[in-house]
Amino acid sequence: MPDHAVSSSPAVQAQLDRLTALSPGVDILGLERITALMTRLGDPHLSLPPVFHVAGTNGKGSTCAFLRAAIEAAGHSVHVYSSPHLVRFNERIRLAGRLIEDDALAALLSEVLDAAENGADDLQASFFEVTTAAAFLAFARTPAAATIVEVGLGGRLDATNVIRTPAVTGIAALGIDHQSFLGDTLLQIAGEKAGIAKSGVPLVTMDYPKTIRAKIAAVADAAGAPVFARGTAWTSETARSTMRYQDEGFAVVTNRPRLVGAHQSRNLALAIAMLRHQGAVHVPEAAMRAAADWAHWPARMQRLGDGPLRARLPEGSDLWLDGAHNPNAAQPVARALRTLARGRPVTLVLGMLANKDADAVLRILAPSVQRLIAVPIPGHAHHASDALAALARSFDIPAESATAVPAALDRVDTPSLVLIAGSLYLAGEVLAENDEMPD
Structure with missing residues (x-):
């Protein structure tokens, strides 16, 4: 099973084990199976509250967090x-604003798996297809003002793209990732992401190089979707402490987001642009401003609080956490490190999946790092720690390996800024070990 999901709830775990046995065990793109599964479940995807559908290589999760914060600040309940x-x-x-409870989750997974298996007529639905169906079934049965859906992989053939008439669609930052599924060039990847465009539905985008803009415009035009791009339909500017968004006839100034990094101001602006270019949910200006302060998205340049891991570091140290699993994600992290270090040495604790470009990520992070400690990612195919350390030394970073994150932190003996990065799977382990469970 691709996501190695486990649960402390026996009822949920029983269904996850069942999914492990039934699923083909790999990501399979395409809408045939999810469409058939939706039909067997009564087409719940046709009864969702107004949908905000967000794609992108990096930043789509943060954009969803800003959308949720703004919609909730307006007094509405929202599914995500x-x-x-x-x-x-x-x-x-x-x-409707709360993480799904174990009993409800177990029942939903059981219902979806029953429909997917259906005796001899097994759909061979993937992990993501089953979980998407479970989410849409829950959303269709529970009242809310809006539904925010983050694309899983790509866009055109992603299971979430079974949604036919969203209120608005959006594309965040683009970069090279998942080449085996989406293509080796940014142009191919952009075309796949733009595949979420729907007839008559606004497609709100960032500003991209000319060839990428043209590709997205062509895909959108073929679908009959109007495009509202940053730099033409709307603009945003980031100052020292504020972000200013503007479109035709409207402007708003917010605080810079609580989420760390200049790129988060652009993600906030994209969320505001999506809100402005839809008519299904009323979100006033005050709620848009509130989103900058309310939005929270774990493991995206998150400063960890007091906990078992933080306690291992010398007094005067800070412990930060980020995914930074591809070059585009590493760039804002590198910029943030230069600002946050305040003269202290930066130690990078790095673990990366085997299918990620460690060379490219380290090339970007190296100028901001004075030491690296490589660690494994338990339960996942990953770059060997010794190999990661050797790669770091090729960039003139003093490097070593450790058996796990706690052991790596024990080696930090002077006040430092310590960043744990390289994989969201690793980030999950870190949050659990520091007693900071996402809520």
């Missing part, structure tokens, strides 16, 4: 479907 989870599978399904 996101992936992957960090610690608990329940994080994927937020039902």
Whole structure:
């Protein structure tokens, strides 16, 4: 099973074990199976509260967090479907503002798996297809003002793209990732992401290089979707402490987001642009401003609080956590490190999945790092720690390996800024070990 999901609830775990046995065990793109599964379940995806559908290589999760914060600040309840989870599978399904409860989750998974298996006519639905169906079934049965759906992989053939008439769609930052599924070039990847465009539904995008803009415009035009791009239909500017969004006839100034990094101001602006270019949910200006302060998205340049891991570091140290699993994600992290270090040495505790480009990530992070300690990612195929350390030394970073994150932190003997990064799976382990469960 791709996401190695486990649960402390025996009822949920029983269904996850069942999914492990039934699922083909790999990501399979395509809408045939999810469409058939939705039909067997009574087409719940046709009865969702107004949908905000968000794609992108990086930043789509943060954009969803800003959307949720703004809609909730306006007094509305909202469903959220996101992936992957960090610690608990329940994080994927937020039902009218709260993480789904274990009993409800177990019952939903059982119902969806019964429909998927259906005797000899087994759909061979993937892990993500089953979980998407469970989320949509829950959302259709529970009243809310809006539904926020984060694309899992790509867009055009992602299981979430079974949604036919969202209120608005959006594309966050683009970069090279998941090449085996989406293509080797940014142009191919952009085309796949733009595949969430729907006839008559606004597609709100960031600003991209000319060829990428043209590709997205062509895909959107073929679908009959109007495009509202940053730099033409709307703009945003980030100052020292504020972010200013503007479109035709409207402007708002917010605080810079609580989420760390200049890129988060652009993600906030994208969320505001999506809110502005839809008519299904009323969100006033005050709620848009509140989103900057309310939004929270774990493991995206998150400063960890007091806990068992933080306690291992010398007094005067800070402990930060980020996914930073691809070059585009590493760039804002590198910029943030230069600001946050305040003269202290930066130690990077790094673990990366085997299918990620460690060379490219380290090339970006190296100028901001004075020491690296490589660690494994338990339960996942990962770059060997010794190999990661050797790669870091090729960038002139003093490097070593450790058996686990706690052992790595024990080696930090002077006040430092310590960043744990490289994988959201690793981030989940860290949050659990520091007693900071996402809620």
